[in-house]
Amino acid sequence: MPRILITGCSSGFGQAIAAQFLDQGWDVIATMRSPSAAGLPEGERLKVLALDVTDPESIAAAVADAGQIDALVNNAGVGMLNVLEGADIDRVRELFETNVLGAMAMTRAVMPAMRTQRNGVIVNVSSSVTLRPLPALSIYSASKAALNAFTESFALEAAEFGVRVRLVLPGSAKATSFGQNAVARMGMDIPQAYGPFVQAYVQSLQSEAKKTEVGDVAQAVWRAVTDETAPMKLPAGADATALFREEGLPVG
Numbered sequence: 001m002p003r004i005l006i007t008g009c010s011s012g013f014g015q016a017i018a019a020q021f022l023d024q025g026w027d028v029i030a031t032m033r034s035p036s037a038a039g040l041p042e043g044e045r046l047k048v049l050a051l052d053v054t055d056p057e058s059i060a061a062a063v064a065d066a067g068q069i070d071a072l073v074n075n076a077g078v079g080m081l082n083v084l085e086g087a088d089i090d091r092v093r094e095l096f097e098t099n100v101l102g103a104m105a106m107t108r109a110v111m112p113a114m115r116t117q118r119n120g121v122i123v124n125v126s127s128s129v130t131l132r133p134l135p136a137l138s139i140y141s142a143s144k145a146a147l148n149a150f151t152e153s154f155a156l157e158a159a160e161f162g163v164r165v166r167l168v169l170p171g172s173a174k175a176t177s178f179g180q181n182a183v184a185r186m187g188m189d190i191p192q193a194y195g196p197f198v199q200a201y202v203q204s205l206q207s208e209a210k211k212t213e214v215g216d217v218a219q220a221v222w223r224a225v226t227d228e229t230a231p232m233k234l235p236a237g238a239d240a241t242a243l244f245r246e247e248g249l250p251v252g
């Protein structure tokens with residue numbers, strides 16, 4: 001059976017992606033900082049491993065424990081809803097450590113084996129916020145834009161060795177704990193001068209009718225991993241698909 005390693009499986013998209021691959025008969029290595037099978041389907045094909053993508057020792061141990069894998073999904077990520085002036089720069093660094101360097105470090109860790117076996121797929125979970133400038137998301141968008149740029153260029157290096165690299169860009173999902181986790185970890189101390197502006201923007205976000213479901217992301221990642229003809233960037237969710245169309249990007 002093919003084997004996939006997914007980061008950030010303690011909640012949200014990670015759990016849905018793990019469930020999708022288990023359902024399709026894959027062996028799944030679901031990784032998370034505090035290992036627990038809660039929220040994941042039970043079964044012999046599921047292995048839960050500890051992994052913090054910002055910790056080199058944790059990465060080395062998880063990749064060694066995982067053994068041979070056919071696919072890696074860099075899904076772990078943190079958000080930040082704030083204007084630049086309200087953001088603590090240490091938190092910004094932390095966010096980039098997870099969203100950008102974490103994905104790079106994981107990719108670097110699995111690449112020697114994939115290069116040698118001349119086979120493998122790496123999918124990075126980015127965001128549709130990278131398609132359009134948005135206020136109060138400048139830092140988060142910058143991290144995901146960096147992930148996009150890294151992924152598209154790295155894909156050329158990996159292709160030399162038969163390894164495919166793809167991006168999935170989800171839209172806004174109300175069903176995950178992403179927003180709450182972002183506020184809990186990164187704070188949301190909006191400077192007073194920006195208060196009404198950010199409040200109006202957040203209200204406009206909440207009133208958007210089109211949104212992304214966790215299943216949309218699981219489906220898009222499934223396609224990115226299993227369909228060799230999938231484009232470099234795949235939208236996930238009705239809102240992301242609408243944005244792709246508005247930007248003239250192929251929707252798959």
Ligand SMILES: NC(=O)c1ccc[n+]([C@@H]2O[C@H](COP(=O)([O-])OP(=O)(O)OC[C@H]3O[C@@H](n4cnc5c(N)ncnc54)[C@H](OP(=O)(O)O)[C@@H]3O)[C@@H](O)[C@H]2O)c1
Nearest residue numbers: 008010011012013033052053076077127172173176178181
């Ligand atoms: N939800 C949205 O609206 C949305 C939209 C577009 C893109 N995305 C992207 O989709 C991905 C998943 O988000 P989600 O909505 O499922 O949010 P979520 O429920 O908050 O899940 C994020 C996951 O990342 C993990 N994580 C955070 N820092 C980590 C680290 N240093 N090492 C390993 N794992 C870490 C979290 O684990 P812990 O429990 O250990 O913190 C959690 O499992 C993220 O990359 C996010 O940027 C989300």
